[in-house]
Amino acid sequence: MEQALLEVSHLSKIYKRKGGPDFSAVKEVSFSLSKGEALGIVGESGSGKTTVAKMVAGMLPVTSGSIMLDGQPVESRRSKDTKRNIQYIFQDPVSSLNPRLKIKDILAEPLKLYFKLSGESLDNRIHKLLDDVGIPKSYQDRYPKELSGGQCQRIGIARALAAEPSIMVCDEPTSALDMTIQSQILELLQELQRSRGISYIFIAHGLEVIYTISNRVLVMKQGEVVETGATTQVFHSPQHAYTQTLIQSIPKIELPYFEY
Numbered sequence: 001m002e003q004a005l006l007e008v009s010h011l012s013k014i015y016k017r018k019g020g021p022d023f024s025a026v027k028e029v030s031f032s033l034s035k036g037e038a039l040g041i042v043g044e045s046g047s048g049k050t051t052v053a054k055m056v057a058g059m060l061p062v063t064s065g066s067i068m069l070d071g072q073p074v075e076s077r078r079s080k081d082t083k084r085n086i087q088y089i090f091q092d093p094v095s096s097l098n099p100r101l102k103i104k105d106i107l108a109e110p111l112k113l114y115f116k117l118s119g120e121s122l123d124n125r126i127h128k129l130l131d132d133v134g135i136p137k138s139y140q141d142r143y144p145k146e147l148s149g150g151q152c153q154r155i156g157i158a159r160a161l162a163a164e165p166s167i168m169v170c171d172e173p174t175s176a177l178d179m180t181i182q183s184q185i186l187e188l189l190q191e192l193q194r195s196r197g198i199s200y201i202f203i204a205h206g207l208e209v210i211y212t213i214s215n216r217v218l219v220m221k222q223g224e225v226v227e228t229g230a231t232t233q234v235f236h237s238p239q240h241a242y243t244q245t246l247i248q249s250i251p252k253i254e255l256p257y258f259e260y
């Protein structure tokens, strides 16, 4: 069998609470991710999706369990290359960009850090990245506040792409955006999946978003995985009562996506 790009085993997170009992937010979560695959994570609010995503992206310490990238264990102090390889796309695109930096300087950061680019090659790479995410070159001298939410998310995606990652962890990347902008951003992410073989861990509240983008889906409830499988299979014949409830709760207006 081909080795998975990412292998997460028995990942757990206990949040220590001052003056209260400790809280077990993620319990023994395991999954794998292949190259070019998109894994959706769904589940009610508080089920531990963001906690899993942040542990995978190295933004939150793991309580127990292991993460393997390309067959190698990911240490708690990540190497530069591991950091480069797993990038995060944030829910709130505007606040994820430093308001004091121009767009070109936001994109220059990972290019300097990971590839030591400077001068003309740096400028060219920035122009290419802007082009890749559908933002005019002239926007490079603007500040984030001069861009719309959707445009800021495109810059967030360009910043992640600048690192040339193998995995992008997307935590509700479109939920702060209007419907039409949401679908444009999803199309962009899908295009990148096709053209560059980037793998995604994709969290979304809207199940139709998950249905559109993910090959496989993980259903979480109270910190545990209750169901996992191919997206079409899980959506068309959910096995677990909780998954059935989740799918039944999709508003009718979103149903055209499901091709029933």
Ligand SMILES: Nc1ncnc2c1ncn2[C@@H]1O[C@H](COP(=O)(O)OP(=O)(O)OP(=O)(O)O)[C@@H](O)[C@H]1O
Residues within 6 Å of the ligand: 015, 016, 017, 023, 025, 043, 044, 045, 046, 047, 048, 049, 050, 051, 052
């Ligand atoms: N820093 C923290 N300290 C203590 N508890 C936390 C902390 N962060 C999250 N939690 C708790 O852990 C649980 C899981 O939170 P998490 O943010 O991972 O859920 P989620 O599935 O992403 O929810 P949502 O869909 O609302 O984004 C929740 O009960 C939350 O209150």
Ligand SMILES: [Mg+2]
Residues within 6 Å of the ligand: 049, 050, 051
């Ligand atoms: Mg969350």
